[in-house]
Amino acid sequence: MDFVITPEQEEFRREVRAFLAEPRVRKAVDEIVRYRPREEPAVLEVYQWLGERGWLAASWPVEYGGLGRTVVESAIVTEEMAFAGVPDDAHVLSIDIVGLFLLMEGTEAQKRRFLPPLARGESIATVLYTEPHCGSELAALKTRAEPEGPGVWRLYGTKIYNQKSQFGDYALCAARTKDAEVKFHGITLFMVPLRSPGVTIAPVWSMENNRFNEVVLDGIRLTRDDVVGQVDEAWGLIDKMLLLERTGIDFHGKVRRWFDLLLAHARETGALADPVFGQRIAELDARLHAARALAWRQVANLAANAPDPVGSAASKWYATEQAREVVRLAMELGGLPSALSTWDPDGLLGGQLEAAYRVAPTLTLASGTSEIMLYLIASTGLELFS
Amino acid sequence: MDTSLAEGLQELLAGELAEVLRRVGERPMGSGQAGASLDPAEAAARKQVWQVLCDLGVPRLPAADLVEVFESMGFAAYSSPLLDTVTAAALISACGSDPLALLPRIAGGAVTVALAGREHGTGGPLELPPLSARQGAVTALRRFVPFAAEVDYLLVAGQGPYFGLVKRDQDGVKTRRHDDITRGDLYAVTFEGACATRLTLELSQYAAALGMARLLHAAYLVGLARGALALTVTYVRQRYAFAQPIGRFQAPAFRLAALRARIEAAYELVRLGSRQPDPTLTAVRALALAGDLARDASSEAVQLHGAYGMTEQCDAQRFYRCAALGAIWLGSPTALRAELASHL
Secondary structure, eight states, rough: OOOOOOOHHHHHHHHHHHHSSSHHHHHHHHHHHHTTTTTOOOHHHHHHHHHTTTOOTTTSOGGTOSSOHHHHHHHHHHHHHHHHOOOOOOHIIIIIIHHHHHHHHOOOOHHHHHHHHHHHOOOOEEEEBBBBTTTSGGGOOOOEEEEEEEEEEEEEEEEEEESOOOOOEEEEEEEEEESSSSSSSEEEEEEEEEESSEEEEEOOBBBSSSOEEEEEEEEEEEEGGGSSSSBBBHHHHHHHHHHHOOOOOOHHHHHHHHHHHHHHHHHHHTTTGSSSHHHHHHHHHHHHHHHHHHHHHHHHHHTOOOOOOOHHHHHHHHHHHHHHHHHHHHHHHHGGGGGGTTTTTTTTGGGGHHHHHHHGGGGGGGTHHHHHHHHHIIIISSOOOO | OOHHHHHHHHHISSHHHHHHHHTTTTTOTTTTSOOOOOHHHHHHHHHHHHHHHTTTTTGGOOHHHHHHHHHHHHHHHHHOOOHHHHHHHHHHHHHHHOTOOHHHHHTTTOOOOOEEEEEEEEEOOOOOOOEEEEETTEEEEEEEEEETTOOEEEEEEETTTEEEEEEEETTEEEEEOOOTTSSSSSEEEEEEEEEEEEOOOOOOHHHHHHHHHHHHHHOOOOOHHHHHHHHHHHHHHHHHTEEEEESSSSHHHHHHHHHHHHHHHHHHHHHHHSSOOOOOOHHHHHHHHHHHHHHHHHHHHHHHGGGGBBBBTTTHHHHHHHHHHHHHSSSOOHHHHHHHHHOO
């Protein structure tokens, strides 16, 4: 299958790129880089500016706030945001994960209720999957939705390591609704209102600038209207949506941005011309071009309605595994000033390399760890365990 | 190594105290310019640990024993002025005179010294920056000076070469704490006509002292890797996924086993260097290996702890951040490999 971006899509990329280069956007991004410790971006004005154009959720139908374009345009926006250094966590969570779930599996009422504010960049939706005792093994979750009557539940449990929930209006939450011999059965997805009694959100501080959250769900009342998809049958849905989420576009974009920072620095200092460093820079440049090609192949597969589980796992793994080497090389090239943070006046590039070093490990952990990606490739792709 | 020394180190740096020591001296994120002073209780704890090390006779140990001490300190991710203090002692010894009679006091643990030889922190450690030294007064800016706010003396180095001992507690010395990835004790130091006592040293003598410092730092990084590995092994034994401890899955188990083998090999190279009359080249080899090793082991620690490994509660991220700085402190692995190649 050949994949060609149309001239219209290229033009769309140029428009997005030009917008993200506007002074007001650059100013907003620079302000975020200089945030004080423990301060993190919430609902960004940049999102709202993108939302005004219908770009934030470009592939969504117009009636839900999108442009009615394809996944290609969505991927272009995600990629250009990453290249431009616009924080994309809330965008990925709200649009690429929760929004996509609702778009594909939500009821018409849910779509009309939740999607427009997300597409306008006015609201954030987060994901509540992980629990203290289970990360990669999601089916071991203990959060329970206890039936209170027909089509009514009370939700009890603790979710952890989620991000942006402190700013979120709703979260897509996985909970057990039925005990089953096969643990993949009996799980249901709910849209949970985060700003309501029965929901307590506490920070779990991390070494990176953005915090994790612990969300305690203590008896919050949910109804059939809050269920996304079918009751008890969320597992297949989660599996399918993880596939759609994992193109590798966003991950590659982040790593490429860090690489471009180090590349510009290496050009300026002459390190690029030094074979000792030049060879390593060139190797990483080649790998990142391959990562991007692989990520766009997954977008092409989605555009053709033929998602490839093995390909998307490979793409996510390949792109994120470059992060470690990129941030290490950046620190070697930058020397000791690259170990200084945003909050030190001597920090190299405003401390961006130090911040990148701290956040880099999240890439091989989020949206399925590297180990899970390799398991998917080995089991499904190579059929080694069958 | 003397048995009592080994037992003392074990008790101090490898027992339950190790978990406490990992956090001693760590400030909150972003506190470089404000709130830089250490909590009084932590400052007292740090002094006590230093005193125990001195009581064990650490500052006057021979190289073969010092590498064991540094490896143990790395295991506990414990940072102290020891590396710069013993390096300064080596430099004072090399110059043949001890004008301030510091050597006995260093040996007894009564005096600590920090090296102030970097201005920008981007060149090699032998590339000495400019300074002004007139009539015993030094004017210069030095960055990345460890423990500058609490040591007794600063050994300022500059082009010439110039080496001078500066009493830290004087009007002409001002310090500003950096906000670095370890959130520890690095300072920018401004010398404004600070009174200095010059040491007459050749650059080659500085290079020799640096060679030993690199060997000791390599030992520290090997220890850091061992500490990160130990933390991870404990965790993967108790963390269950898919009905078994995650340490029983071969993929992570073999990765951890490979780290163990690399740690053993790197440490034997460090030990070999400590027995050599001139360990300079061995130190380059060992530090290149140890820098990568510390980064690999600590990255693996974060990865195998999962998101928990990123959190402030978990020491995996502490090892990860310490390794980031440690791996470039006296030459990055890439720069060290290039340096080594030029000698082969």
